[in-house]
Amino acid sequence: MKKGPFTFHLAEILLVVMVLFSAITLGFSSGRFIVSFNSVGFTVFSSLQKGVNSVVYFFTDKINGIRELSDLKKKYTALKEQLENYEFLKRQNSEFQKENDRLKSLLEFTETLEYKNIPARIIGRDPDSLYSGITINKGSMHGIKKGMSVIAVQNGDKGIVGKIVTVGYGASIIMPVYDSMCNISVRIQNTRDIGIISGTGTQDEHLKLNYIRKRFVADFHTGDIVVTSGENGNYLPDIPVGRISMITPLDYSSSLDIDVDPIIDFGRLENVIVIDMSKTVEK
Missing domain, CATH: 2.40.10.340 (Rod shape-determining protein MreC, domain 1)
Structure with a gap:
């Protein structure tokens, strides 16, 4: 038989086959291949779950933001009404004070009069x-x-x-x-x-x-x-x-x-x- 640049002997081929077989057998027997499959499945599932959670969080955050904005608007309206009521009461109190001052001046003057x-x-x-x-x-x-x-x-x-x-x-x-x-x-x-x-x-x-x-x-x-x-x-x-x-x-x-x-x-x-x-x- 003519020898090429690469020649394989039967003994060497059998040795390689036996080593591969032994490695595969050892891998199945120790469960390493199963663990690898589980790891791959977990990685895929966790990535999918993470994506779904991100989408849910995004919409939940927006909904909460809209709800908070609505609550803030209601609080603003309530505070504005309270401020307007306060300003009204302040003006009313000022008017009462002016009225009291006028009546006080009248009373003080009438007390000095000798006529009814x-x-x-x-x-x-x-x-x-x-x-x-x-x-x-x-x-x-x-x-x-x-x-x-x-x-x-x-x-x-x-x-x-x-x-x-x-x-x-x-x-x-x-x-x-x-x-x-x-x-x-x-x-x-x-x-x-x-x-x-x-x-x-x-x-x-x-x-x-x-x-x-x-x-x-x-x-x-x-x-x-x-x-x-x-x-x-x-x-x-x-x-x-x-x-x-x-x-x-x-x-x-x-x-x-x-x-x-x-x-x-x-x-x-x-x-x-x-x-x-x-x-x-x-x-």
Whole structure:
């Protein structure tokens, strides 16, 4: 037989076959092949399980996120409502405090008066009538009578509001000082010059002070306070009516043309005091 580059002897082939057979037999007998198959199966199954778990976790996480977002939105809405309620209560408490301060000022002032006084609250205004009526919640049943003077305390300042012109059983109407039909005897507080103050028909315009002599013009200044004279017994004396805002000498008259700004801001007036000068208060 011709020998090639590689020659195998029978003895060598049998030796290799026996070694392989022995190794395979030993492997089956020791269970190593079974363990390897189990390992492969476990690896495949665990990888599949891991993938499924990842997908489940992803969707579960998203669902939980949506649920948490919904809960947060509800909590936000609830907190927003609580904040709005708090702000409302805060504003309401501020209004109560302001109301208490106003009533306290009224009470303190009424305690200094020697005449019977009746506190009242404004419940209506009628600027379109013959006079600019202001309606209050007190009437004859409370002792209100026609012609009684009305004053108020506002921002710590007392001032004339007007006088009662109509009386009902449970309500009355005030003619305010700015009404064109209202005329009040007054004095300039510093000089004690006497004159008559009249309304111009609207709360947004000046009052007019008449019959102040022109020759004493140098004695008067803007900012001077005009008070009630107390003459004729219609109004308490020395109650502020307004402040002089402009002084104009007139060539054709011996009197000055004087504009007066009311002490009382009628647009913000809420409470008043009606004075019964026919009855004094024992102290």
